[in-house]
Amino acid sequence: MLANILLAVQESKTEKRFRNLLKNPDVLVNSVLKPENLWETVSRESFDLVFLSLGIIGSSASETVNSLSTLPDSPAIVVLSDRDDPDERTELLAAGCVSVLNTGVEDAILEEAIASILQRRLETVEESITPHEPDKTPQLSDFISSSPAMQTFMSVVHRVVASDATLLIMGETGVGKERLARAIHAESPRSNGPFVSINCGALSETLLESELFGHEEGAFTGASRARRGWFELAHNGTIFLDEIGEMPKHLQVKLLTVLQTREVQRVGAESNLHIDVRIIAATNLDLMDEVKAGRFRRDLYYRLSVVSLTIPPLNERREDIPALINHFLDHFRGEIPNRITSIRREAEEALCSYDWPGNVRELMNVIERAMLLAEGDQITLAELPVSISGLSSAESILPTPELIEEESLRIPSEWLQLPLAEARERLLTEFERSYLDGLLRANSGKINRTAQQAGIRPRSLYEKMKRLGLSKEDYK
Numbered sequence: 001m002l003a004n005i006l007l008a009v010q011e012s013k014t015e016k017r018f019r020n021l022l023k024n025p026d027v028l029v030n031s032v033l034k035p036e037n038l039w040e041t042v043s044r045e046s047f048d049l050v051f052l053s054l055g056i057i058g059s060s061a062s063e064t065v066n067s068l069s070t071l072p073d074s075p076a077i078v079v080l081s082d083r084d085d086p087d088e089r090t091e092l093l094a095a096g097c098v099s100v101l102n103t104g105v106e107d108a109i110l111e112e113a114i115a116s117i118l119q120r121r122l123e124t125v126e127e128s129i130t131p132h133e134p135d136k137t138p139q140l141s142d143f144i145s146s147s148p149a150m151q152t153f154m155s156v157v158h159r160v161v162a163s164d165a166t167l168l169i170m171g172e173t174g175v176g177k178e179r180l181a182r183a184i185h186a187e188s189p190r191s192n193g194p195f196v197s198i199n200c201g202a203l204s205e206t207l208l209e210s211e212l213f214g215h216e217e218g219a220f221t222g223a224s225r226a227r228r229g230w231f232e233l234a235h236n237g238t239i240f241l242d243e244i245g246e247m248p249k250h251l252q253v254k255l256l257t258v259l260q261t262r263e264v265q266r267v268g269a270e271s272n273l274h275i276d277v278r279i280i281a282a283t284n285l286d287l288m289d290e291v292k293a294g295r296f297r298r299d300l301y302y303r304l305s306v307v308s309l310t311i312p313p314l315n316e317r318r319e320d321i322p323a324l325i326n327h328f329l330d331h332f333r334g335e336i337p338n339r340i341t342s343i344r345r346e347a348e349e350a351l352c353s354y355d356w357p358g359n360v361r362e363l364m365n366v367i368e369r370a371m372l373l374a375e376g377d378q379i380t381l382a383e384l385p386v387s388i389s390g391l392s393s394a395e396s397i398l399p400t401p402e403l404i405e406e407e408s409l410r411i412p413s414e415w416l417q418l419p420l421a422e423a424r425e426r427l428l429t430e431f432e433r434s435y436l437d438g439l440l441r442a443n444s445g446k447i448n449r450t451a452q453q454a455g456i457r458p459r460s461l462y463e464k465m466k467r468l469g470l471s472k473e474d475y476k
Helices: 012-021 035-044 054-069 086-095 107-129 148-160 177-186 205-213 249-261 287-292 298-304 318-333 345-353 359-373 413-417 420-442 447-454 458-468
Strands: 003-008 027-032 049-053 076-081 099-102 167-170 195-199 238-242 278-283 307-310
Touching: 003 012, 003 035, 003 107, 012 027, 012 107, 027 035, 035 054, 049 054, 049 107, 054 076, 054 086, 076 086, 076 107, 086 099, 099 107, 148 177, 148 307, 167 177, 177 195, 177 238, 177 278, 195 205, 205 249, 249 298, 287 298, 318 345, 318 359, 345 359, 420 447, 420 458, 447 458
Parallel strands: 003 027, 003 049, 049 076, 076 099, 167 278, 167 307, 195 238, 238 278
Antiparallel strands: none
């Protein structure tokens, strides 16, 4: 990511010296030379690091450091001092500054100290963007398959993973496009940088522009302070643009400019910022059809599809289903407190025969549901949805999504063995899934209209749909 640094010093000589020490293509430096300009500047823009000279903050040093540390983005504070006072250092560190640098030491020592402070700060910020979960980070080895179609696909992926080429990942809903993008990033030379994911279909046009490119203070109503966009935050890493086919036409022009120039311009800004990111886009639409229909720019399509990767749907690689079932059994075994060890042969055959319109994501949800409902140590046909098992309603544990019958709430018998809080959580999850499923069907998958009726924001609706395994494409 691009580091945004504020240099607050009174002496122009010190300002020039530290600008040279901070000179780096990955660093943006802003300066204030008067105490009265400090608070005006930090109220308008967010900073990763603030360098403060004691001269600019005077006798209220500890109070100033403490106040700056409580700003919305909690910048790291470094105090610059021309004296070595242990008591003063202790007081400043206690107030919240990360370091006190003596300006009397040589430039080489200061440069090394600043580089270390900056590196720690960037790691902290990038961790908040892409949390570090080693056992959950997707790897390309997760996609190893016995299916010829998938093996051919993965051979292409392995050839492009180490390059910086822009990728376009295509495939049906639920095939794992974002998971593949994360795996490519994790095994690419950019793996130490951030991975930033944004869904182009889940945000309004104005909000999406601000999220992607950032904005300056006063750029639009409500923009009370400057904000960095995801392209800036993804600097030296990868940005994943999901549902790229949903991007409005005027933002397609801005994205094309970024691809051509590798520069971004915040909304309301006059200057551009150079960024170094790898762009991976994804869609479940046929973008060439969108181009022909005039909804997607032809030049942007060719820029994005330097390498196109189409993930085969699950019903075209059924030989992978048994291995995926075992993978999900292992995955959920640590999260679901039961003794499920395997799946009955007839249940596995039913899963292998199903068409899987929701692909791998749907299979994962079905296995999780079955493990929650199973009473023995094996998943049987009874725990599978009727649409998959072929059983009658009377033979299925949860025959229909309807929970209300003759004004009496139907509770699966095994839920009675659970603590109240856990049973309530499962009931609310089933209700939430059925409620949103009904609204989405009534609105033909239109996110904004459904969110308005549900009384929630479109982004919250999208997040709930992702958690519950619902996709708007299933309702069109």
